[in-house]
Amino acid sequence: MSIHVLKQGLQTTVQDFGRPGYAHLGISTSGAADAFSFQIGNKLVGNDPHDAALEITLSGGEYEFTSDACIALTGSEFNASVDDEQVSIWTWTNIKKGQSLKIRSSYDGARCYLCVRGGIDVPLLLNSRSTHLMTGLGGFEGRALRKGNVLDTYQSGNNNSRVELINFNEIQKHLDRKTIRVIKTMVGDWFNVDGWDLFLNEKFTVSQSFSRMGIRLEGNHIQSSQGNEILTQGVPLGAIQVPGSGNPIISFVEHQTTGGYPCIANVISADLCRVGQLKPGDTFQFELVNFEAAEQLYNEQMKFIHNLSAS
């Protein structure tokens, strides 16, 4: 089966669970920005959780299916329809041959995932189908989809059963982007009490400088008391870097593998999906948790995905 792009969205890319194993060669992992919604979408249509899907950003585009298909939309709710009938989020939907799916703008956060039973089939690059937009590698020709592009899915598809979701409140809890939880980093002490007070007690706004590589925040200027440069070292996913300007930057899935700005804190793994849903103009607050809490929250999130069972 193929999917024809009749109208392009703002930034629709092919993503899977990322491309680990090459950071020492300067290649960051990439992969779904909201891996929580991405994995659930795959489970809904009966795919393996890490099969490739389309990641849709802010506005969606139009996609025609050349044969009957089973799809699911997860993540933020977008205005989506097939033949003027609204398509619900967090559930699977059957689409008939020749029908097209229209995805307009988001009612909510930055991204949704269009998962198709069988998974999107683009050539593997270094064991992954993820697009790394900043360097133009992987996915569909290393770039966002354009009008006229044709995507294939796997011929046979997977044989897993489809899953029905019931606990929507639980899902909203994982994706509540009013709060982003962090743990303190080793150079966290470079920032004094006033810096930490601003960081944790004031609201930040997501600026227009927003990409899969990093998200620049506005609202408060945080100053390190020990300079703005560290000896260049590896940058973790979710690191909150503070350059001289004082506007923090959250390093994200396509981040540079090494960097020289001090990091005040690091987003916990369970809240990376929230970061993936932040969009320009959103305001939120950081909350400090400890390492053990962070580990437990992530394990609970994984258990939630794992326990979604067949209908």
Place this chain on the structure above:
Amino acid sequence: MTISSDFKITPASDRTLLIQFGEENSPNVQKAVFLFSHYLMDHPLEGIANFHPGYASILVSVDIDNTSVKSIQKDLQQAWYDSGNIELPESKLIEILVLYGGEYGPDLIYVAEHNGISESDVIELHSCGEYYVSFIGFTPGFPYISGLNPKLETPRLNTPRKRVPAGSVAIGGSQTGIYPLESPGGWNLIGQTPIQIFDINHPENALINMRDKIKFIPIDEEEFERLKQS
């Protein structure tokens, strides 16, 4: 090989560990980063998703879907102990042919002016230097090359270029580097190599690797064109 360096290992996030071999990049610390990176490449540890070498540290990211940060911390301690028995192979010497100046090195003039020397002095000083690759980072295949003559140090551009051609040889502060792929960039471009140093489809076959010695060799436009076409 016995190396006198620290091995301080601390979580940097809930999915990464930072191994610090010292506070700054002294020769011993640099050697420890080389040794342990080499060890991790040759003996991949299950449960490690990535490792990112830096000047004095290695950041290790953990596959937390399958293991825990604590368990990898133990494995890394053991690996550090085991790595003491290996010998690093001789480092390779890579010669990089460079056409300096002109349209391929539009900032050569600025680097000369900034340092109060002539353009040919810049070429002379840059191409007689002995360099080595501290690590690969930042973007795919980008070598952090140490050993720039202090007389050539030049601050980065105020406004980075949106497009720097692949193969550009550049100076940024006290470092020199080569852009492996076309990308944005804020360093001063002093020349270009016609040789492809990195192919994204085969990153393991990169021409330039961590620890390699680098020598820049000036070439003329005729040779540049000939090599570019071959």
